[in-house]
Amino acid sequence: MSDATAKEILYRIRRFEPTRDRAPRWQAFTIPRVPGMTVLDGLWTIKQTQDASLAWRSSCRMGICGSCGMLINGRARLACNTQVSEIDAAVIVVAPLPNFDIIRDLVPDLSPMFDAHAALMPYLIRDDAREQERPTGEFSQSPQELERYLQFSYCIKCGCCMAACPTYATDPVYSGPMPLAQAQRYNADGRDGGFLRRRAVLGGERGPWRCHFAGECSRVCPKGVDPAKAIQLMKRDLVWDYIRLRKEQCPAAVMSKPKAGTRRPDIPEPPPRTV
Amino acid sequence: MLRVQGFPNRLGVRGWVGGGRWGMERYLYTLHRLTGLGLLAYFLLHIVVTASRALGEGAWARAMDTVSGGVFKVGEYLVFAAFAFHAANGIRLVLVELGFGVGRPIEPVYPYKTSLDAQRSLAIGALAAGAALAILGAVELLVLR
Ligand code: SF4
Ligand code: SF4
Ligand code: FES
Numbered sequence: 001m002s003d004a005t006a007k008e009i010l011y012r013i014r015r016f017e018p019t020r021d022r023a024p025r026w027q028a029f030t031i032p033r034v035p036g037m038t039v040l041d042g043l044w045t046i047k048q049t050q051d052a053s054l055a056w057r058s059s060c061r062m063g064i065c066g067s068c069g070m071l072i073n074g075r076a077r078l079a080c081n082t083q084v085s086e087i088d089a090a091v092i093v094v095a096p097l098p099n100f101d102i103i104r105d106l107v108p109d110l111s112p113m114f115d116a117h118a119a120l121m122p123y124l125i126r127d128d129a130r131e132q133e134r135p136t137g138e139f140s141q142s143p144q145e146l147e148r149y150l151q152f153s154y155c156i157k158c159g160c161c162m163a164a165c166p167t168y169a170t171d172p173v174y175s176g177p178m179p180l181a182q183a184q185r186y187n188a189d190g191r192d193g194g195f196l197r198r199r200a201v202l203g204g205e206r207g208p209w210r211c212h213f214a215g216e217c218s219r220v221c222p223k224g225v226d227p228a229k230a231i232q233l234m235k236r237d238l239v240w241d242y243i244r245l246r247k248e249q250c251p252a253a254v255m256s257k258p259k260a261g262t263r264r265p266d267i268p269e270p271p272p273r274t275v
Numbered sequence: 276m277l278r279v280q281g282f283p284n285r286l287g288v289r290g291w292v293g294g295g296r297w298g299m300e301r302y303l304y305t306l307h308r309l310t311g312l313g314l315l316a317y318f319l320l321h322i323v324v325t326a327s328r329a330l331g332e333g334a335w336a337r338a339m340d341t342v343s344g345g346v347f348k349v350g351e352y353l354v355f356a357a358f359a360f361h362a363a364n365g366i367r368l369v370l371v372e373l374g375f376g377v378g379r380p381i382e383p384v385y386p387y388k389t390s391l392d393a394q395r396s397l398a399i400g401a402l403a404a405g406a407a408l409a410i411l412g413a414v415e416l417l418v419l420r
Contacts, residue, residue, distance in 0.1 A: 016282055018281075018282070023282070024282060024284075096284065098284050098285070098286045098290070099284065099285050099286055099290070100281075100284060100285075101280075101281025101282060101283055101284055102281050102282040102284050103279055103281045108281075108284070109279060109281040147379070147380060147381075147382075148379075148380055149380065150380065150382065151380040151381055151382065151383055152380065154383060165290075166290045166291045166301065166304060166305070168290075169285060169286035169287060169288075169289070169290020169291065170285075170286075170287055170288060170290060170291070172285065188380070211372075212304055212307065212368060212372075213300060213304070213368060213371050213372065214300055214301045214303075214304035214305075215298060215300040215301065215304075215389070215390070215391040216297065216298070216301055218389040218390060218391055219297075219298050219301075219389065219391065221387075221389075223383060224383025224384070224385065224387035224389070225383065226380075226383070226387070226389045226390050228377070228389065228390050228391065229377045229378065229380065229389065229390035229393075230380075232371055232372055232373075232374050232377045232390065233374045233377070233380075235372050235373065235374065236372075236373050236374030239373060
């Protein structure tokens with residue numbers, strides 16, 4: 001366990017400057033230890049006080065934007081969401097997320113992940129484009145229908161799951177846990193009718209069949225998205241579809257508005273429209 | 276989109292092994308692959324040995340002589356143990372990959388419970404079944420024979 005009473009903390013950081021280095025190298029920094037500091041806070045301290053050239057991505061500092069995924073003491077996690085005190089080691093070892101090329105220092109090239117994500121059409125696919133452009137009402141959805149995909153919609157696209165997946169480590173063709181979980185997020189959405197279009201990708205070599213439930217994606221996911229679960233449920237849907245047992249989902253219709261009614265006297269009128 | 280040529284950082288087979296902090300299912304995943312490759316190697320050897328019969332009775336007898344030593348007996352048992360694990364874990368994987376035992380999507384509340392926790396008893400059951408089969412095989416192949 002890192003010593004919580006120590007005044008200083010040692011960071012070992014994997015550096016790579018493409019115009020100068022032929023391969024990544026390690027560099028050590030000792031910085032003051034402050035109560036409540038996150039691994040990201042430590043990186044900022046190093047940048048501000050010791051080496052302004054240190055590069056990484058971060059933005060929100062609160063586990064929302066998904067920018068700061070890194071390999072911290074051997075585990076893919078968010079730097080802003082990881083307290084120095086919770087790391088079970090005397091040294092904080094920070095490296096870029098593996099399974100992605102390194103652009104510089106701690107900045108991975110996530111574009112293969114986003115390409116795979118885009119190829120799986122992560123949006124509602126419906127025939128009524130006009131209704132989607134100019135909505136006349138809401139698509140109906142019960143709380144039970146919402147639950148079928150809500151967990152998967154919490155993904156912040158940080159890439160930690162991709163860095164932890166042993167299949168993605170050896171197989172660049174595999175789409176990986178994030179894109180697949182997002183495909184399932186839309187396949188399971190009652191307002192979507194795009195299963196057959198996504199199936200064209202999912203049924204092939206980029207689909208979920210190379211996953212064998214090592215489960216690392218779910219173990220490291222900082223948002224509890226459980227991509228391994230999404231992928232296994234997706235496989236079930238694909239098998240059911242193959243043996244013609246899958247019930248075709250008709251995209252949910254626009255809910256009709258209540259036609260007539262009398263306003264209860266205890267409900268005030270809405271304020272006048274401003275736009 | 277801007278494309279840059281970065282430094283390759285894919286883990287490759289090192290990604291199968293991982294560090295010492297991975298969970299049980301990660302080790303089962305790796306063991307499943309290793310036992311699968313072991314069984315494949317055995318099948319190839321098996322084909323080579325049985326093919327010797329086509330070269331005459333003498334060649335067959337020599338081949339059988341070569342593979343009946345003590346080392347091969349233990350090797351044969353290891354193949355059986357690999358089969359026992361691969362079969363039991365394979366049944367778990369078939370069930371899990373058909374969406375059984377992984378639970379339904381839930382609202383993620385920290386500390387997160389995942390599909391790994393949901394299917395853990397299935398994983399332990401598969402390991403126990405594989406171990407029981409391997410012990411029976413040890414009694415039959417190494418003690419009774
Ligand atoms: S599933 Fe989890 S680990 Fe993977 S990109 Fe989304 S939030 Fe990150
Ligand atoms: S469950 Fe599948 S996607 Fe997740 S880490 Fe394992 S192999 Fe990769
Ligand atoms: S800085 Fe936004 S998730 Fe860490």
